[in-house]
Amino acid sequence: MCLIVSKKFIIIVLAGILGILTTGILLWNALLFTNSGTLARGYVALIIDDFGNRGEGTEEMLNLGIPLTAAVMPFLPYSRADADMAHQAGLEVIMHVPMEPVNGKASWLGPRGITSELEDREIEARLEDGLKELKWAIGMNNHMGSKVMQNSRIVKALLDVAQKHDLLFIDSRTTRNSAVPQWVGTLNYPYLARDEFLESPKNLSHIKKQLRKLGEIALKRGYAIGIGHVGHEGGKVTAQAIKEVCPELENKGICFVFASQIKEVVSYYKKNTVVPSESDMSN
Numbered sequence: 597m598c599l600i601v602s603k604k605f606i607i608i609v610l611a612g613i614l615g616i617l618t619t620g621i622l623l624w625n626a627l628l629f630t631n632s633g634t635l636a637r638g639y640v641a642l643i644i645d646d647f648g649n650r651g652e653g654t655e656e657m658l659n660l661g662i663p664l665t666a667a668v669m670p671f672l673p674y675s676r677a678d679a680d681m682a683h684q685a686g687l688e689v690i691m692h693v694p695m696e697p698v699n700g701k702a703s704w705l706g707p708r709g710i711t712s713e714l715e716d717r718e719i720e721a722r723l724e725d726g727l728k729e730l731k732w733a734i735g736m737n738n739h740m741g742s743k744v745m746q747n748s749r750i751v752k753a754l755l756d757v758a759q760k761h762d763l764l765f766i767d768s769r770t771t772r773n774s775a776v777p778q779w780v781g782t783l784n785y786p787y788l789a790r791d792e793f794l795e796s797p798k799n800l801s802h803i804k805k806q807l808r809k810l811g812e813i814a815l816k817r818g819y820a821i822g823i824g825h826v827g828h829e830g831g832k833v834t835a836q837a838i839k840e841v842c843p844e845l846e847n848k849g850i851c852f853v854f855a856s857q858i859k860e861v862v863s864y865y866k867k868n869t870v871v872p873s874e875s876d877m878s879n
């Protein structure tokens with residue numbers, strides 16, 4: 597795992613002892629190493645969606661030994677247990693908020709999802725209850741949501757709750773017309789959004805290709821955010837692909853980090869350009 601040390605603190609200490617000011621970027625990179633001991637040249641956060649169902653691949657993901665962020669759906673029989681297991685396994689936990697899609701079955705939304713007819717007060721209540729259940733959550737992202745993520749009012753209500761609890765919001769980008777960029781100024785961090793989905797289609801060579809693509813984005817832009825899944829969309833095959841490709845990317849200077857650390861990296865680079873994705877914008 598990479599070690600992140602407070603940049604400000606190190607700058608103050610070095611300036612005092614050596615009497616020189618090192619440029620921020622050299623300092624930052626020098627403090628972050630990949631598992632293979634090379635200097636980090638780019639950062640990749642992998643978010644694994646759809647925890648909360650004890651879905652296929654849950655165990656495999658928990659045992660990878662790579663900093664993953666587990667996005668857990670609330671209000672399901674295994675929501676709390678999966679979140680606890682993920683936390684105990686050293687993963688970061690975020691709440692995977694079920695949100696209404698343009699197309700798709702209502703059953704895919706799960707209980708107490710966010711739909712377009714809900715009033716702000718009810719949206720807030722559902723998010724608050726979910727966060728109470730998932731006590732380890734340090735952020736949120738959206739499950740589906742191609743319809744309501746375009747809705748400016750609903751996105752504002754969502755981001756208000758995130759801001760109130762000092763939580764990250766990472767846009768899964770299930771629609772090209774997300775309303776998040778329009779409200780991102782109300783947050784104290786830049787727009788955080790998925791660059792690539794790992795599985796579509798679900799097969800080992802495709803998922804490995806997607807992981808390598810994330811590596812390329814990170815080497816070019818400094819960071820990349822990928823989303824994979826447990827359950828029928830991915831699970832075991834995605835865990836296998838991560839296991840096989842991660843050492844290769846680390847040898848190229850990629851450092852795997854949690855979503856919260858990507859926030860620091862993005863804030864540092866002050867770049868929040870969205871890379872056009874070839875991944876499906878499904879649901």
Ligand SMILES: [Zn+2]
Nearest residue numbers: 645646739740
């Ligand atoms: Zn999902």
